[in-house]
Amino acid sequence: xxxxxxxxxxxxxxxxxFAKTDPYDLTAGPWVTNVTDSSFTVLWTTxxxxxxxxxxxxxxxxxxxxxxxxxxxxxxxxxxxxPCTLHTVTVNHLKPGTRYRYRIxxxxxxxxIDPYEYTYGFERYSAKPYEVTTFDSHASTCSFSAVNDxxxxxxxxSNLIQTESTLSKDFILLNGDIISAxxxxxxxxIYYNLGPLDxxxxxxxVMFVKGNHEGRGNVYEQANQxxxxxxxxxxxxxxxxxxxxxxxxxxxxxxxxxxxxSGAPAYVDYLQEQLEWAGKAVSEPSFASAPVKVCLIHxxxxxxxxxxxxxxxxxxxxxFVPFLNSxxxxxxxxxxxxxxxxxxxGELGNNFPIFVNSNHDRLEFEADAHSxxxxxxxxxxxxSHSFDLSL
Numbered sequence: 001x002x003x004x005x006x007x008x009x010x011x012x013x014x015x016x017x018f019a020k021t022d023p024y025d026l027t028a029g030p031w032v033t034n035v036t037d038s039s040f041t042v043l044w045t046t047x048x049x050x051x052x053x054x055x056x057x058x059x060x061x062x063x064x065x066x067x068x069x070x071x072x073x074x075x076x077x078x079x080x081x082x083p084c085t086l087h088t089v090t091v092n093h094l095k096p097g098t099r100y101r102y103r104i105x106x107x108x109x110x111x112x113i114d115p116y117e118y119t120y121g122f123e124r125y126s127a128k129p130y131e132v133t134t135f136d137s138h139a140s141t142c143s144f145s146a147v148n149d150x151x152x153x154x155x156x157x158s159n160l161i162q163t164e165s166t167l168s169k170d171f172i173l174l175n176g177d178i179i180s181a182x183x184x185x186x187x188x189x190i191y192y193n194l195g196p197l198d199x200x201x202x203x204x205x206v207m208f209v210k211g212n213h214e215g216r217g218n219v220y221e222q223a224n225q226x227x228x229x230x231x232x233x234x235x236x237x238x239x240x241x242x243x244x245x246x247x248x249x250x251x252x253x254x255x256x257x258x259x260x261x262s263g264a265p266a267y268v269d270y271l272q273e274q275l276e277w278a279g280k281a282v283s284e285p286s287f288a289s290a291p292v293k294v295c296l297i298h299x300x301x302x303x304x305x306x307x308x309x310x311x312x313x314x315x316x317x318x319x320f321v322p323f324l325n326s327x328x329x330x331x332x333x334x335x336x337x338x339x340x341x342x343x344x345x346g347e348l349g350n351n352f353p354i355f356v357n358s359n360h361d362r363l364e365f366e367a368d369a370h371s372x373x374x375x376x377x378x379x380x381x382x383x384s385h386s387f388d389l390s391l
Contacts, residue, residue, distance in 0.1 A: 028190045030104050031201035032132045033208065034228050035171065036238065037096040040132055040205065041228055042104060043088050045190065050108040050121075051075065052087035056094075057101045057129070065103070065129060083109040083118070086186065088228060097136030101129040130202040135170070137286060139241035143168075143366045144207070148175035148298065148335030149359030150192075151213070158196035159379045160362040169364070170240050172197065172204050175335040175357065176211020176298030184219045190226055210234040210249045211298040211336065235274045237281050242369040244290030246282065246329070248274060248320070250299035251312050253336070267312045275319060282327040291369035292391060293329050300334035300341075300356050302348055317348065325351040330391060331372055333357070333365070340376070340385050355387055 029044030042054050052075040057068045074081050075089045087106065094100065104126045111119040145166040150157040157178070166172065178193050194201055208227035214220060229236040234249035251267035281287060301316045301324075324332070332354045340361070343354040357363045361376035361384050372389040 026104075026126070027187070028194065029201065030126070030130060031194055031197070031226075032203075032205045034090065034230065035132070035135050035205040035207075036230070037135055037137055038094045039090055039092045040094070040100075040134060041088060041090040042102060043086070043226060043228075044104055045086050045187070046106070047085070048108050049083045049085055050106045051081045051083050052089060052104065052106040054089040054091055055103045055105065055125075056091050058095070059099060059101075061101060061129070065101075086225065088225075090228075094134050096134055097139055099131055099133045101131050103129045132203060132205065133170075135205075135238070135240045137239045137241065137290075141366065141368050142170060142241035142243040142292075143364070144171045144173045144240075145169050146173035146175050146333070146357065146363040146365065147178075147359075148211070148357055148363075149177040149338055150196075151177060151180045151359070152192055154192060154196050156360075156379060158198070160377075161197060161200070163362070163377075163381075165364060165377075166200065166362070167204070169204065172200065172206050173209065173296070173363075173365075174206060175209045175296065175333070175363075177213040177335065177359075178211070179217070180213050181216030184217055184222075186219060186222050186225075189219055189222055193223075193226065207238065207245075207247075209247055209296050209298050209335075212250065212253045215252055231277070233277075235277065237284070237287055239286050239290060241367070242290060243292040243294055243367050244287040246278065246287070246293070246295045246324075246327075248278070248295060248297040250297055250301075250316060253299055253313060268315055271312065271315055271320075275323060278323065278327075292331075292367050292372060293327065294367075294372075295324055295329045295332045295352075297332065297334055299336045300332065300343070300354050301350070302343060302354065321349050325349075331355065331389060333363070333374075335359070342385075342387060353387070353389065358384075361385070 025047035027045045027047050030042050032040050032042055034041040053072055055070045055072050057070050061068055073089055073091050075087055105123055107123055108121040110121050147160050214223045236247050238245050251270055301321050329352045331352055334356045337356050338359045340358045341356040345351050345353055361378055364375045366373045370391055374387040375383055376385040378384050
């Protein structure tokens with residue numbers, strides 16, 4: 001009898017161990033970002049090194065996953081699969097506004113005898129397929145939920161975003177300063193950014209806007225690795241339905257030569273680079289033809305009276321605002337101030353309203369071709385602010 005119990009206990013531990021290590025010691029994810037009409041990017045991390053792939057099936061499963069007509073895409077670089085622990089797989093050639101089922105998988109690197117001989121284990125898969133829907137520029141509406149300035153407050157972050165309302169949106173927007181300046185690892189960066197989202201990341205794309213605090217600390221370049229973009233920079237464009245989004249990075253807010261930037265600031269040059277890029281980006285047909293044009297930026301372009309110590313804010317107010325006016329931007333959605341504010345057109349030379357969300361509220365955005373509606377909600381679920389814009 002004791003031997004029977006021992007066997008059962010051993011089998012149980014094996015099952016638990018397999019569930020925890022599937023596909024090969026999964027430590028975070030998956031999460032989806034960098035979504036377009038025809039592609040999406042899946043990321044996850046593993047404790048052990050290996051090569052990775054994503055299997056994709058269009059629409060609902062009909063019968064067994066293993067018998068389905070799957071498309072397999074490997075993580076590769078320069079025509080070669082390569083082992084790592086942060087896995088990034090982009091799936092291309094998809095249909096707009098279409099739901100896809102996907103599973104993550106891979107082979108663990110067992111041994112590397114020499115540079116020309118690698119030994120891998122068996123293929124492993126996630127326990128179940130996840131799902132995601134591609135964006136669709138011809139959709140009639142666009143919606144998202146957003147938070148900002150969480151600064152490591154994971155409980156508040158989770159309370160704000162984990163709602164049924166968020167689950168019904170097209171995507172989640174993180175509008176900067178989800179972390180604070182400090183000593184981070186890649187694992188902790190992922191934990192503070194994506195941990196509070198929990199299983200929401202498996203279905204809803206996470207679109208990212210860099211805050212000033214993401215430019216500080218010792219792993220500032222890795223935020224771009226966990227949120228890859230179409231430009232491989234922190235500035236990019238994307239479109240969902242009638243809304244084209246211009247995502248900009250304000251860089252820093254303080255005195256440029258500050259010791260807080262590790263002696264390596266180049267923000268004004270960086271902003272000039274963005275301005276030149278944006279001049280071309282807003283002329284692209286997908287952006288130019290959109291009925292609604294929204295600028296997403298963490299730091300609102302409202303300038304600062306102290307132009308000596310806040311040179312980048314002053315620079316943006318002087319150069320970016322006239323450009324955005326000429327580009328026909330309808331609305332700017334910002335953060336950074338930790339309190340709500342709304343700047344109407346004309347207050348700061350702007351032809352568009354500037355909506356600044358606080359760090360105590362979740363912002364919910366809904367738009368069609370003729371109007372934009374924003375509502376914000378606190379942790380208690382009560383509405384705190386509302387804004388309606390007719391176009």
